[in-house]
Amino acid sequence: MVQSLFTKEKTSKMMIVFLPILITQLGLFAISFFDTFMSGKFSPVDLAGVAIGTSLWLPIYNGCSGILLAVTPIVAQLFGQRTKPQYIREAVMQSIYLALIMSAILIVLGFAFLNSMLDFMNLEQEVKRIALEYLIALSFGIIPLFVYTVLRCFIDALGRTSVSMFITIVALPVNIAANYAFIYGKFGLPAFGGVGAGIASSITYWIIMIIAILITAYVHPFSQYGLLRSLPRPSLKEWSNTMKIGLPIGMAIFFETSIFAAVTLFMSSYDTITIASHQAALNFASFLYMVPLSFSMALTILVGQEVGANHFKRAREYSLMGIFFAVGFSCISAIILVLFRDQVAYLYTNEHDVAILTAKFLIFAIFFQLSDALQAPIQGALRGYKDVNVTFFMTLLSYWIIGLPAGYVLANFTSFGAFGYWIGLIAGLAMGATGLSLRLLIVQRRMKASN
Template sequence: MKETNTVKEKLKQFLVILIPILVTQLGMFAMNFFDTIMSGRYSPVDLAGVAIGSSLWVPVFTGLSGILLSITPIVAQHIGGNSKKEVPNTILQGVYASIFLSVVVMITGAFLLDPILNGMNIESEVRSIAKEYLIALSFGIIPLFIYNALRSFIDALGMTRVSMFITLTSLPINVVFNYLLIYGKLGFPTLGGVGAGYASAITYWLIALIAFWVIYSKRPFNEYRVFSKLYGISLDKWKELFKIGVPIGLSIFFEVSIFSAVTLLMSDYSTNVIAAHQAAINFASFLYMIPLSISMALTIVVGFEVGAKRLKDARTYSWMGVLIALILAVIYGILLLLFKNELAIIYTSDEEVLKLISHFLLYAVLFQLSDAIQAPVQGALRGYKDVNVTFIMALVSYWVIGLPLGYILSHYTSFGPYGYWIGLTSGLTAGAITLSIRLLLIQKQFRKQYS
């Protein structure tokens, strides 16, 4: 990254960082998509098992990997403030912390997996596949978390195209091993949906090794000599990482897990309603990759400018990102309104479910507009290392406002299942407003601090 002087230069640099992040996020989304689709081709039972396993794993992974996102603003501010000597130790402490988190996940899973699965009202065969899928996946947890720590360093340097390259490399690897292990091709055992877990674990090892090789041997990463000295564990560094990272991780966890909670509450309705809800949520999650990617890009550029004490530039980047997200949300919102029926056909041919999906997608338009503000604003706040108040706002928005309001509208009004979507949109809107106010206050506070 470099200092920019005009809005045009900022826009160009921002897009150079953003586009690879977006491709990377879509690639990671596609990996889970292929696991689900290829397991479904093997058998409906394997599809159900993998879907349940994924629904348990994704909130845990996104929440804990969110903790490691703290590496990005810390490193970005070190680089922006010309404190490059601090970078290697920060990265290695991030790697140590990622291994620690991996071990905690595996130990916790060993004790809680059976009670959680046994508490679900699912067929025994589906329960068995979900358990074995998660056990298979666990062999790749350590390298996956290490990769997230290394990726945060790569992105902090503005070299997001490298992360994109690694993710795009991982996709065909994952698909090939899915094919070999799910269906038992070329002499490999036929494992069904469980094979998707092993395929993902193998892929995680490979992308961690690729990231290590890139940082060790390629410019500009090797200039930081991250692996030239083996630092001991520093509790002070861990405190800094977790002080920023835990609120980020919890914010992401509360946002992701609320959709799982709504899906569970939807069990009061018919199978068709649940299927339509899941299809609409799947498409909304796909669209969410856009504001999420903008959020991640803002953390990098805002952190860089704040580290260099160029507060006016940090402010410009912040609102530029929000504006881009809003413009894009309006564009794909209009397309969603125009082509909602055509989009619904992607998921089903059942007439009743098609109508329900089309109706859910109408609410998704408002949903996306709120996300287009709150996600980028959170990213900008992380660039300022402001995460504690952001976490509390996210908790209140999703779980104190969004979910209870959705439950009331769903059970005590004529909105029915759509009430949950109205509640979620209301929570996101409350988050967008309060977080925007928080960003304005933080920017004012930094101006006073460095005036």
């Protein structure tokens, strides 16, 4: 069984799709890191303003862009069916229209309610100003960012993930250079401080969109689909098809990303050392999550293509392979964390007390990322089958109905203290992974029976 599962052909195809996605995700992680890091070097107030702005923007962005991730399984299945190029073109172009509408709605809502939201947070006046202006600057890049998201999903769905990797590799130095220029006031520009990070991000988003447009227009095999050569009539039916798949994906991602903002808010009652240690451990756990997330995205592509071609046995084999690789990596990283958690903690701080507590939080991060290694690739496989509703409900259940309430009880009514929030989330995530595993088995058996 193992020998037939890990054939050279399937393993090679998995790695060809997975590795560029991983490099792309690490590049996007690095862009976010440099925004925060370079703003912090300007001043602590600018760091705080950018941190507040980012904490508001990321859950909303992840939720909205999650809707557009529906393009990947839609195009992957059409590609697997070897359908005519015009059908894929129609699906992608209608998704671009949807991206433009979502961008416009988000910008209008932001300008209507953003100031009131920041007032409600009772921030220092200068921190509020920086957060507000940072988000306003960022808003000029929402349209190109969402259009690029659709184009990236189209590119990836064809299995050409190395192209998205190339775009990200180009974007990273552009973003760093723009941050340097606008944050610190170089090359004759005024020093905008943290607001400059928003300007730099918007410029970067426009550049990556333009690069993606040029690639899809002039580079084979993308050029054969004729994207943007003419504008088809808007189709409410196509928008509805995308939303049926995308909305549950977007909501699931929103629930997943916003839970950490909620935990951070609850932990604000603890001392500075505890909060700093929690954030450091959470940042490293987010870094490790890039691997199972990348396997998840790879499985959406590979499973979607095989399902579209009615190769249900191969789709099942790719699902098992992706889960095996993700869990295997997590076991290796868990061993490394057990042995070197103190050294990892000191990467984030020179303060002894913070490092000691961070090392303790990293023990819980081990169990957290082991559960992630199971649930993330399963989510990706289910998306490849276009089965997304159960994932949405399981994410809501595992994080918000089980994880957060259990964490609150453990943190406030037991001796676990701040660690209780991590234990609660781990328990919820483990239950979610179990539920998703059962769902994947049901979907695969249903597909097998229908074949």
